[in-house]
Amino acid sequence: MLRNTKTKEKELLSLELSEVKDIADIIFKRLNRKIEVLEAIENSVDEKIKVLEKLIQKAEAAQSSLSKLDRHGEIALMGRRGMSSREIAEALDVPVGEVDLILNLKGIRTGANTSSEKVKQEKISNQVIFT
Numbered sequence: 065m066l067r068n069t070k071t072k073e074k075e076l077l078s079l080e081l082s083e084v085k086d087i088a089d090i091i092f093k094r095l096n097r098k099i100e101v102l103e104a105i106e107n108s109v110d111e112k113i114k115v116l117e118k119l120i121q122k123a124e125a126a127q128s129s130l131s132k133l134d135r136h137g138e139i140a141l142m143g144r145r146g147m148s149s150r151e152i153a154e155a156l157d158v159p160v161g162e163v164d165l166i167l168n169l170k171g172i173r174t175g176a177n178t179s180s181e182k183v184k185q186e187k188i189s190n191q192v193i194f195t
Contacts, residue, residue, distance in 0.1 A: 135156060135158065136166050136170075138156060139152055139156065139158075139162075139163055139166045139167065140166065140167065140170050140172055142155065142156075143163075143167045143170075143172040143173075144172055149163045149164050149167065
């Protein structure tokens with residue numbers, strides 16, 4: 065009878081171990097699926113980070129271009145107001161050569177012109193407007 069009891073206990077333990085093993089297998093399968101999903105999410109996030117980094121670089125380049133355009137507009141405006149290339153360069157902290165180039169490209173004569181030249185330019189401008 066004692067032997068019978070021990071045999072039954074062994075069988076029960078064996079069944080319980082088998083159930084525990086089956087449950088552990090199910091849990092490991094689920095964990096592996098979760099790991100695969102997380103790896104896919106991680107890869108997706110990495111791709112999105114790369115895309116965002118490229119977009120940031122493009123935005124910075126566009127911002128830089130806009131900044132240059134703004135500066136070119138400022139140079140032109142200051143030149144039209146009669147400031148010299150040197151005055152504009154000092155005010156905006158840019159090289160005089162850059163100022164001269166921009167003004168020349170836009171056809172603007174700087175404040176280095178003499179007063180009589182300014183008067184002549186204004187007369188010519190007025191004649192063009194009124195004719």
